[in-house]
């Protein structure tokens with residue numbers, strides 16, 4: 001079995017439609033999808049707000065590299081072109097965790113290195129898995145408690161499925 005947590009983000013074009021491309025493309029392996037959040041950009045802050053969400057997916061036939069490739073295929077389907085690091089994008093799919101896999105390969109770092117400091121990932125993840133653990137870092141709820149969650153606003157008017 002391979003259970004993964006994927007983080008979705010979009011701040012260009014039809015943001016909700018872009019997130020839906022990911023969720024629809026994962027439909028057969030989708031365990032849970034979080035509410036949608038509108039979030040102020042971190043990293044490069046001079047760019048439009050993002051929509052962020054998190055999915056839990058499960059597929060015995062997909063390993064950690066397979067989740068990365070599936071995420072990249074979905075980014076391509078949403079018309080993403082390689083651009084500035086932390087810059088605007090139609091769709092970003094980050095592999096947050098895969099089971100308890102730890103990897104330091106630069107092409108696939110697991111857990112995703114930003115996870116423990118990103119309220120934009122931890123908040124939606126906790127909505128669908130209140131017991132979430134970031135391997136090597138601890139409980140997601142404890143990690144979130146140390147962060148500033150201003151600028152992360154739930155959008156219950158936007159639904160992914």
Ligand SMILES: Nc1ncnc2c1ncn2[C@@H]1O[C@H](COP(=O)(O)OP(=O)(O)OP(=O)(O)O)[C@@H](O)[C@H]1O
Pocket residue numbers: 068084085086087092093094095096105106107108109110111112113114
């Ligand atoms: N866990 C991971 N999930 C997704 N991509 C990863 C992961 N670990 C390493 N990568 C690599 O990161 C690269 C993509 O980086 P990208 O441009 O999406 O970064 P970013 O989204 O701007 O920043 P960040 O990774 O901090 O969110 C790809 O080459 C991919 O192989």
Ligand SMILES: Nc1nc2c(c(=O)[nH]1)N=C(CO)CN2
Pocket residue numbers: 008009010039040041042043044050052085086087092120
């Ligand atoms: N709020 C928010 N800011 C970001 C995000 C994101 O998903 N949400 N992704 C980035 C590139 O990885 C850069 N900045």
